[in-house]
Amino acid sequence: MYGMDILKADAGERCSIPEAFRVSEVIQAKRVHCQIEGYMETPLVHLKGLAASLGVKDILVKNEAKRFGLNAFKGLGGSFAMFCILCHKLGLDPKIANLSDLKTESAQKEIQKMVFVTATDGNHGKGISWAGGIFGCKVIVYLPAGSAKVRAQAIRMVGPAEVTITDMNYDQTVQYAMEQSKRNGWYLIQDTSWDDYEQIPTWIIQGYLTMAQEMTEELAKRDIKPTHLFLQAGVGAMSLILSKEELKEVRKHMGLNEDSVILLINTEGDTDPENYRDIVYNGAYPI
Template sequence: MSAFSLKIDIADNRYFNGETSPLFSRRQAQQARHFHQKITGYQPTPLYALKDLSALLGIKNILVKDESQRFGLNAFKMLGGSYAIARLLCEKYQLNINDFSFDTIKTTIKEKMTFATTTDGNHGRGVAWAAKQLGQNAVVYMPKGSAQERVDAILKLGAECIVTDMNYDDTVRYTMKVAQENGWEVVQDTAWEGYTKIPTWIMQGYATLADEAVEQMTSMGISRPTHVFLQAGVGAMAGGVLGYLVDVYGASNLHSVVVEPELADCIYRSGVKGQIVNVGGDMATIMAGLACGEPNPLGWEVLRNCATQFISCQDAVAALGMRVLGNPLGHDPRVISGESGAVGTGILAAIHYHPQRDALMQKLGLDRDSVVLVISTEGDTDAKHYREVVWEGKHPATR
């Protein structure tokens, strides 16, 4: 068997206390899912069992939630943006979210609103999509280095899209400033003092995918996963999904691992220190959706309390995951997974081929009885780079 060593730093969460949050519970997730179910074209994204890959790696099962099939948008992010915008409009026009419909709100809104956001690509596309459905305006700011394909996807939805010369976190601050000057509504998936309501709604919206996954596992005869690998940028998805899962299964019954690129590992560093640590600089990782240096305080609280471990890894781990999912073993289904989507599977593959495989498996509590849930959060949202990685061997596992 081949052996190669990719950089994977694993830190145990010394601050774990298992405290759950009423904001990110099964009840809140099911309310969000009820909203999503009313959107034309809604259906749960697939949950695939990679039995042949699991056998190779020596574990019982790998379950991949494929979010590339979410409303034709190639990523999960619209779950948060659409739900937050709906909640915002319900509050503004005194409507009940359980009675919300896009058609009703279109006739209710007298003056067009503008929703502003910062994005690495997928969140902005979701906000632009929701604004278009409602006949409203969207202005989307992106950090420097953003792929043109991701810009074009937002423009095609009728939104204005501006690429700045700043990193993600500085672009968020700029967006807030411009939005305040223009009277726009900011729909952002990170939080700060005085801005928590909308990020909470976004995180609750993300939990729809977790509610689907639990339902799908039950129908597959799986009582619960032993492990979940959740990638993090600001930690909104990871916090929202983990909050739901620990409410369902109990924090002590789930080995949860938060994964980040080493060039933007603010959650990892925060996990080591036990308090929020920000990361600055360009954060030039291929995992564009995770290139965030300042944790969402709402997500961080859930992760600090309930995550088992934190991982910081090099970009080649994500590239390996993209190849493994896109070139399946045996009868496993093919999953087209982008850079940020594939990193959880990449960790599993990288450990299998690592010279210290057994020690790493033990460190993560992986054995022949392990059932691992991973979320492929995006498809090939940058198709050119996807082919450079999968076809041309960019970011190789070995040199």
């Protein structure tokens, strides 16, 4: 029905997982998320009809529509990154600090002076606006030309963000946000990285991994042992981090031995050639 290139790789065989994405590091994100009002684990939903039609035992989907009322998972990344930035600004260790430490009168006096800025085409900016409301800081969000006004309004509705639709494309809008952060002393909180700008995107990705922790814990509790794991590749973050170490943890949680095979399948349209090339470079091959 669809024209697809199918790539296969032994997860992690040709690339090692970065230290920042090992399980011992990313558990900190869930610890923080659990302290946010309204936190609840999003469900794994059984698609029984689809499973029956395809002749497989079961298909489960992680339903992120229920995440913090944002209808998307992006708030996980933005909130954890903002928490880490605030902790460093206040001289706190984000690995042991709590949300309550940022709510004290002295902390709020500093936080309310801080301005976070980002460029977005939608859900990332929505998550940053929402996080700004949680922590009590100001947020500036820039959207590229052509963005729907309803999308800008959705960002305003979930938090205190000042939202502007620019007359530039996405990459130019990111550049503009960076320039504004330098000019005004704002904190750039962007979900893409470049040379000398990697720590904040790393925290954002660590925040997303709360999803993986929830999933592996629920599968273990329900004694479900998956054979295939499908990921939307996006810009490649999940492809990078859900590698050998994380899959080893999945096996451990579910009582599988180290030789058990979980086929990791990245799904993305051919509009993302950079991610496709990266996956191939890291050991995937057509099947």
